[in-house]
Amino acid sequence: MKNEVMADKTAIRITVDLDDDDPLLHSFVEWSKENERPGYAKTIGLSALYDLRSLSDAELKRAYKKAQTKEGTWWLYFGEVAPSSITRVAAISGSAFVPYSFESHGRKTFRQYGFSAVGPESLASLAPLLPSAHAFDVAKAFCICADAGARSTVVVRGGGYQFELDLQTGRLLKGDAPENLAAIVEWIRRHESELAACWTDSVEVFHHYYPDQRRMENQLADADALNGRM
Incomplete structure (x- = not known):
């Protein structure tokens, strides 16, 4: 069975250490230009800020022009990231990220x-x-x-x-x-x-x-x- 529940992917930040020249590592924007329809990267960037289905055509057009999206900072890794490459796991607390603790940051959401x-x-x-x-x-x-x-x-x-x-x-x-x-x-x-x-x-x-x-x-x-x- 499926539903439309989506977890908040911005609540946890995982830092990994990968080689810049790793052939499996790709810029999300550059990959999208080669593999997706025009404007795909910007649309996905906007989806991180808005529920696009709830925007009117005018609001969506304005968002495409003015919204400060983050897709330019995203990377795709077409492989398995080794646990040894993970250097930090942090959770949002107020306006800052702090070291993740299951009891402090995970249990409530886990159950949710x-x-x-x-x-x-x-x-x-x-x-x-x-x-x-x-x-x-x-x-x-x-x-x-x-x-x-x-x-x-x-x-x-x-x-x-x-x-x-x-x-x-x-x-x-x-x-x-x-x-x-x-x-x-x-x-x-x-x-x-x-x-x-x-x-x-x-x-x-x-x-x-x-x-x-x-x-x-x-x-x-x-x-x-x-x-x-x-």
Whole structure:
């Protein structure tokens, strides 16, 4: 299922160190001239400032002429950026960027978009099982619901791994797990009630974005109850 929710991409700034002559690194404006329709780069630059669909033709024309857009500072990298190339992760705080902290800057937004993570003490107890693979690698365990009728699952991330487990059985469903998977499954058993609450919370967020699904589920439940009385 899809929706039109878009995260604020200006809230986090990731600084990377790449060679200027890297053949995979391209100026967004120059790449757009060669690969997209005329004016594409400016349009995308404006989309970072305005909801273009809400502007009248006159407003859009004025924005094209006068708006100070930033697409000239954008770069595209047609490859995988190695974690070792990341030198800083910062979050906007007031009018300045400060070093990113999940608890200070990430948890609330994480949950807003459907990712419900266990608390800080539980995350701290998970960290030794998934030692950091790089400077910005922090162990997490969270739930995200893509189907309210599905079995509950937990996603575990850290140590260079990301994988999904059945919350009830501990069975590996997706991804590659580390060799100490059994210890991680045992960690899940010890935090099962907290993770179950995370799953319930993620279902609530799912219904927030897809209210028709809840109405349909309620209608089906009412129909089942009615059939049971007949």
